[in-house]
Amino acid sequence: MTDEQHAEPDADEAAEVQRHRRFGALPERIRPEDMVETRPAIGHDPDREAYDPDGFAVRYGL
Known part of the structure; x- marks a missing residue:
């Protein structure tokens, strides 16, 4: 395994925590x-x- 392959799980874990x-x-x-x-x-x-x-009486003609 290379160093790049070891970096991926940490990035995945960090993303999961976030x-x-x-x-x-x-x-x-x-x-x-x-x-x-x-x-x-x-x-x-x-x-x-x-x-x-x-006003009511004037309006309605009572």
Whole structure:
């Protein structure tokens, strides 16, 4: 065997150690509740939600 043939197993072992360090463990589990973001489709608009009884009567002729 030559020196080059002896160098290959060390390189393979180093690559295996590096692969194990990178892919050896699974990432933390993420709960389904944490994968969903809930927010209103339309932001809060105080003018839209304000009730004006006179405006209602004028608009609908009551």
